[in-house]
Amino acid sequence: MKRTALTNKLLVLGVDGMDPRISKKFLAEGKMPNLQKFIDRGAAREDIRLLGAIPTITPPCWTTLATGAYPGTHGITCYWRQSPESLDAVVYNMDSRNCLAEQVWNVSAEAGMKTLVWHWPGSSWPPTSHSENLSVVDGTQPGSVNMGVAQLDWEKVIVATPEIKEVRYAPRVDKPAGVGCIITDLEDTLDNDVDDEMMELWWGDTARQGGEIRTYVMDDEDTEVVIGSKVAYDIVNSPLKEAAGWANAPEGSKEFTVLTSGGVMRRPALILKNAAGEYDRVAIYKNKKAETPIVVLERDKMVTGIIDDVTKKEVTKPACRSMKILELDPAGNRVRLWISNALDISNDQLWHPKSLYQEIKSNVGEVPPVSLIGGEDAELVREIFEPSWDLYNKWQADCLNYAIKEKGYEVVFSHLHNIDCAGHQLWHLGKTLEPWNYTDEKTYQGFIEKFYIQTDKYFGEFLHLLDEGWTVFILSDHGLIVGENVPPIIGEYGGLNTKVMEKLGYTVMKKDENGNSIREVDWEKTRAVQIRSNYIYINLKGRDKYGIVDPKDKYDLEEQIISDLYNYRDERTGKRVIGICLRNKDAVLIGTNGPECGDIFFSVEEGYNRLHGDSISTSEGYFDTSVSPVFVAAGSGIKSGFTTERTIRQVDVAPSVAVLLGLRFPAQCEGAPIYQIFSEEV
Amino acid sequence: MSLQQLNSNSFEEIIYDDCESCLVIFSRKDCHVCKEVVPMLDELKPQYEGKFGFFYVDVEEDKNLFQRFSLKGVPQILFFANGEYQGKLAGKVEEEAVEEKIAEVLNA
Numbered sequence: 045m046k047r048t049a050l051t052n053k054l055l056v057l058g059v060d061g062m063d064p065r066i067s068k069k070f071l072a073e074g075k076m077p078n079l080q081k082f083i084d085r086g087a088a089r090e091d092i093r094l095l096g097a098i099p100t101i102t103p104p105c106w107t108t109l110a111t112g113a114y115p116g117t118h119g120i121t122c123y124w125r126q127s128p129e130s131l132d133a134v135v136y137n138m139d140s141r142n143c144l145a146e147q148v149w150n151v152s153a154e155a156g157m158k159t160l161v162w163h164w165p166g167s168s169w170p171p172t173s174h175s176e177n178l179s180v181v182d183g184t185q186p187g188s189v190n191m192g193v194a195q196l197d198w199e200k201v202i203v204a205t206p207e208i209k210e211v212r213y214a215p216r217v218d219k220p221a222g223v224g225c226i227i228t229d230l231e232d233t234l235d236n237d238v239d240d241e242m243m244e245l246w247w248g249d250t251a252r253q254g255g256e257i258r259t260y261v262m263d264d265e266d267t268e269v270v271i272g273s274k275v276a277y278d279i280v281n282s283p284l285k286e287a288a289g290w291a292n293a294p295e296g297s298k299e300f301t302v303l304t305s306g307g308v309m310r311r312p313a314l315i316l317k318n319a320a321g322e323y324d325r326v327a328i329y330k331n332k333k334a335e336t337p338i339v340v341l342e343r344d345k346m347v348t349g350i351i352d353d354v355t356k357k358e359v360t361k362p363a364c365r366s367m368k369i370l371e372l373d374p375a376g377n378r379v380r381l382w383i384s385n386a387l388d389i390s391n392d393q394l395w396h397p398k399s400l401y402q403e404i405k406s407n408v409g410e411v412p413p414v415s416l417i418g419g420e421d422a423e424l425v426r427e428i429f430e431p432s433w434d435l436y437n438k439w440q441a442d443c444l445n446y447a448i449k450e451k452g453y454e455v456v457f458s459h460l461h462n463i464d465c466a467g468h469q470l471w472h473l474g475k476t477l478e479p480w481n482y483t484d485e486k487t488y489q490g491f492i493e494k495f496y497i498q499t500d501k502y503f504g505e506f507l508h509l510l511d512e513g514w515t516v517f518i519l520s521d522h523g524l525i526v527g528e529n530v531p532p533i534i535g536e537y538g539g540l541n542t543k544v545m546e547k548l549g550y551t552v553m554k555k556d557e558n559g560n561s562i563r564e565v566d567w568e569k570t571r572a573v574q575i576r577s578n579y580i581y582i583n584l585k586g587r588d589k590y591g592i593v594d595p596k597d598k599y600d601l602e603e604q605i606i607s608d609l610y611n612y613r614d615e616r617t618g619k620r621v622i623g624i625c626l627r628n629k630d631a632v633l634i635g636t637n638g639p640e641c642g643d644i645f646f647s648v649e650e651g652y653n654r655l656h657g658d659s660i661s662t663s664e665g666y667f668d669t670s671v672s673p674v675f676v677a678a679g680s681g682i683k684s685g686f687t688t689e690r691t692i693r694q695v696d697v698a699p700s701v702a703v704l705l706g707l708r709f710p711a712q713c714e715g716a717p718i719y720q721i722f723s724e725e726v
Numbered sequence: 727m728s729l730q731q732l733n734s735n736s737f738e739e740i741i742y743d744d745c746e747s748c749l750v751i752f753s754r755k756d757c758h759v760c761k762e763v764v765p766m767l768d769e770l771k772p773q774y775e776g777k778f779g780f781f782y783v784d785v786e787e788d789k790n791l792f793q794r795f796s797l798k799g800v801p802q803i804l805f806f807a808n809g810e811y812q813g814k815l816a817g818k819v820e821e822e823a824v825e826e827k828i829a830e831v832l833n834a
Contacts, residue, residue: 211790306796
């Protein structure tokens with residue numbers, strides 16, 4: 045197909061979880077000046093909304109953005125895919141080989157345009173075109189580049205005081221907010237089930253090879269917001285004393301000990317005095333014989349790119365870390381230090397071509413590890429979590445600008461996870477609900493604002509492209525809701541949701557001797573299960589391993605389940621909490637039909653939603669939040685200062701990219717170009 | 727026993743600050759396997775005098791060190807050189823395996 049291109053260069057700035065409704069609030073307050081410039085110079089709806097695909101879950105929506113097809117069509121229908129073996133288990137889904145629709149980046153690469161797909165968590169890895177014009181970086185998890193495969197060590201807080209008499213180490217301590225990091229009783233802090241392999245379990249080699257992940261969501265304690273907001277990190281306590289036995293310790297410095305690598309790696313450290321006699325820096329050394337430190341940290345400044353050896357499973361490799369002083373007593377009687385997780389700097393397995401990794405490392409810098417600790421600990425959110433993302437955003441912006449300027453990429457699809465990562469840790473604290481009444485919503489609303497401000501800063505790094513002939517799309521997969529109520533135990537994306545379905549009598553759990561449900565499904569009595577965000581599966585004879593429902597009874601059973609779900613009332617409020625229910629064949633109306641969408645699609649009603657995923661894509665929440673994704677376009681081929689009334693759907697993005705670049709539509713595309721915003725008739 | 731016992735603080739000084747090449751066996755008094763492995767180390771020690779240190783940690787007296795290295799069970803022999811961990815041998819190990827590991831650490 046021949047079509048005249050409206051632009052030759054196009055950048056998609058994807059921001060996971062970015063919500064147009066709250067963006068409008070911050071725009072009105074003047075807090076997102078760079079986004080405002082893109083809007084002023086480009087085109088969008090007045091509400092800057094995109095009508096999101098359903099489910100409002102990361103991999104399906106990014107795949108829809110890339111293919112122009114609905115989830116029922118492209119087959120990526122939740123964060124996880126249903127296990128082919130078990131109704132109560134899920135398997136890894138961020139694998140492009142599961143995607144049944146063509147990605148628009150294959151179209152651009154095969155048409156001869158140099159195309160980069162950067163950490164796009166929806167059907168990007170492994171590359172699905174052999175075109176030498178296509179480069180792909182990671183995309184196997186939504187977090188940050190290399191996070192799923194290169195992590196060698198976990199985050200730590202080191203506390204040193206003269207009162208601590210010996211070095212102590214406690215791995216993965218779930219620390220209640222506000223409690224100091226002093227290890228008083230190791231027996232209490234040690235958790236025998238320390239889960240240091242979450243990255244691998246979810247996104248690692250085993251997961252990517254199809255390993256089953258079995259997660260039961262039975263009560264509030266199993267929900268993601270409760271688990272995600274707990275702050276867990278390694279704690280090291282050390283004596284703080286006069287430096288002794290050093291090859292090169294400055295006058296007056298005091299020493300303490302840092303442990304890494306599950307405790308087996310030890311680094312001696314010094315606190316250093318300034319000319320005024322106050323302690324204001326921390327220096328970390330390989331050992332006391334070393335003449336020069338690995339790094340010198342100053343107060344209030346996070347440093348990344350710190351390379352040091354890390355040992356994991358008896359293998360030692362150089363890794364990249366970030367560090368920051370959390371507290372340093374000027375008199376030298378207390379120091380608290382944060383050190384990030386460690387990323388293996390030699391791991392290039394998710395870079396195509398691998399040479400791009402070396403070029404990025406040499407010309408931009410090592411991948412900065414992002415912090416995953418924040419949650420209910422406001423100090424860590426303020427001092428560590430948010431600044432670590434700010435550093436990462438800058439690194440990513442520099443990488444993309446390097447790729448554009450120095451490597452000649454003409455089409456770039458990029459994804460940034462800062463807002464969504466923060467959302468999953470702390471958005472639920474943006475309204476003080478009873479389970480977390482010890483927190484203050486104003487504090488967390490302030491953090492939400494900070495993440496939007498840092499995102500705006502990121503956008504500012506690309507404004508220059510509008511003067512260089514580029515077209516820029518700013519968009520997201522979904523927004524994030526601050527919940528009005530504690531959500532019911534149905535619709536959680538991570539696994540099998542038992543509570544509501546158990547109450548309604550469809551899912552039956554085995555019982556212990558006291559009659560309490562245990563984490564095992566009684567398949568002989570279970571007629572249906574609710575698994576992943578929005579799907580209900582009938583336990584069908586002949587289809588499912590332990591099926592008990594005769595296929596001839598399936599239709600009536602579905603009707604009964606739908607009826608019971610509509611009649612179900614929330615135990616806390618007495619209100620209906622189920623939104624819509626559709627049989628699989630009817631769910632084609634919203635694009636969630638077909639073999640990957642269960643027997644019944646349902647949504648959770650507005651007002652009872654968790655962050656995203658369980659609602660329809662138009663739901664709104666507290667603090668001016670919504671689950672809608674955002675869409676703004678600007679630059680070459682786009683009308684300037686233009687507002688459209690057209691409903692812009694997520695499926696319309698890929699065909700718009702195709703038209704702007706003068707390319708054919710992706711093969712399974714179901715959307716239509718947003719021709720109203722184009723500068724020329726097409 | 728000729729092996730020198732370490733506690734948390736002497737561990738810091740000898741293993742890390744002095745950067746000596748050495749091994750440390752984590753053992754428990756009532757552990758049967760330890761009762762076989764420790765005497766074997768006792769016998770080996772004189773051959774390495776001045777070149778390679780032999781130490782032990784009683785995990786009941788110094789539970790903190792045991793936990794710090796995330797160890798599970800005893801005996802475990804940890805090897806160090808230049809203040810860096812060099813790997814470990816666990817359980818009932820033969821003399822040859824220890825000698826081999828020492829040679830590896832000394833030649834590293």
